[in-house]
Amino acid sequence: MEAEERDSIMCRNIKPLFNFEPTVTDDEVRAASLQFVRKVSGYNAPSQANAEAFERAVDEIAGITRRLMDELTTAAPPKDRDVEAAKARERAAKRYATQAS
Template sequence: MCRSIKTLREPYVAEVTPADVDAAALQYVRKISGFRKPAAHNAAAFDAAVAAVAAATAALLEQLEVRGGRAAGAGR
């Protein structure tokens, strides 16, 4: 989908920071919306979507179990 979004779970990444999660969420919302930076009248919806995607991403990473390893965790 969006090649600039990197995999954020073990074994691909040893440690995931909140900045990694936020960057991935921003790239996803940019791709889906078609906006690099939304107009002022769309900024609140855009920012809310980035926050929601980041929260969902962090929750997913916290819940994933890597077989033969420890849980990935999202650094949050």
């Protein structure tokens, strides 16, 4: 797998969090923050020597992300998580069906 393809797959793991019903949970914020730190650090799991800095970065980014989610506003109606998940599954099925051909 080429680096560019691998990077785009990793980026897909970070999901939009704003303007969904129900609102984003702290677990979802933390998961997105973890994916971001993994991406920028290049570590899926850091060594013991880097674990403290890695976890601190995840915690700080989660806090910043939570504040951002709490402060953003929109006039658009919230999106339904189940509907958006179904759309994503449909897109993935089409994408992987074409790649398999």
